[in-house]
Amino acid sequence: MKPAFNSKVHLACCKDRLLSHLAAKSVSSYVIFELRCFNTVNQIWEWKCLQVLQNPCSGNALDACTWSLTTVLKAVLKETSQYKPGTLEKLLATFDTALTAVYSQLVPVESLGHGNSASYPSSNTADWATTLTNLLDLLEVLTAARFKLSTTRVCFTSSRLSLVQASALLRIVDSHVHYFVKKQVLLLLKRILLQKAGEDMGFGEASSLTHGDDHMTSDIFTLADDVLQAVHTDWLQCVPVESAAIFFGGTGQLCGGSSDAFDHVMLRAVSLVVLKSLEYKIQSAGGKGNIGLFVIVINHIYVRRNVYSTLKLDSAK
Known part of the structure; x- marks a missing residue:
């Protein structure tokens, strides 16, 4: 089995995207089997993933690696009882340092602000879209794993990234x-x-902040601060809202859909992100001294709402 497994690991990094993905699926299934039956992390898979993560570059190799790691972590999170205690912690500890380094290299590095669009170290936008999509899925799984492990007070740096470096x-x-x-x-x-990180992936309900690890509450407050700071620098003006819902990156509209209807999923997401951040900010200050902040945030939302209204009126003409 080992020679065949080795070849599949190498195929996962080939230039053919379909073949790479199929090989990654096969490799992931075998890794999950070994974890469940023998409580061991496959050394070949681990070595290859670490090798790719240490030299991240948009392409099939990185996409296959992040997808495979996400799939394995998902399997453990969904059926924790099928694995020996400590399996999830073992996986996270193995890749923690590498994932933390990858995050800092793959996300935009330029300053945030209206009119200062971030750039990427790649000229192929389509490749980076796939890479970032896989990375975002992995970040959600890592965050869900943190919620899952909250009662054990175990916290890995990679599981904090989506909060402290939001x-x-x-x-x-x-x-x-x-x-x-x-x-x-x-x-x-x-x-x-x-x-509710990971809820759509079938991981169940997350632990509350009061039952989280020692950094949980402060990390949530850090995330809220980052969002509100962005709002204060006119970040809302940079948030795109398409005139119609778009699925799977396509450009077609829903049958019977109105051409001037906004993407309500996007609008709800933006609204909840801002309002929940404001709620956490008020909680962090004990409900005092935040009237000015509340007025500023509401003003930004009101201005953004006027932008949406103007767009809708223009499209109706």
Whole structure:
């Protein structure tokens, strides 16, 4: 089995996207089997993933690696009882340092602000859209794993990234990537702020802040601060809202849909992200001294609402 497994691991990094994905699926299934039956992390898979993560570059190899790691973590999170205690912690500890480094290299690095769109170290926007989509899925699984492990008081750096370095995620919304990636970012932030990370993946309900690890509450407050700081710098003006809902990155409209209807999923996500952040900010200050902040945020939302109204009126003409 080992020679065949080795060849599949190498195929997962080939240039043929379909073949790479199929190989990654096969490899992931075998890794999950070994974890469940023998409580061991496959050394070949681990070595290859770490090798790719240490030299991240948009392409099939990185996409296959992040997708495979996400799939394995999902399997453990969904059926924790089928694995020996400590399996999830073992996986997270193995990749924690590498994932933390990858995050800092793959997200935008330029300053946030209206008119200062972030850039990426790649000329192929389509490749980066796939890479970022896989990364966002992985971030949600890592965050869900943190909620899952909250009662054990175990906390890994990679599981904190989407909270303590959320400003980098906010910059993606003001970057030159596909609309569906920006939408995925806001949906991820919404689920984190609502403490529902991984809920759509079947992981069950997350633990509350009061039962989280030692950094949980402060990390949520940091995320809220990043969002409100972005709002204060006119970030809302950079949030795109398409005139019609777009699925799977396509450009077609729903049958019977109105051409001037806004993407309500995006609008709800933005609204909840801002309002939940404001709620956490008020909680962090004990409900005192935040009237001015509340007025500022509401003013930004009102201005943004006027922009949407203007767009709708223009499209109706």
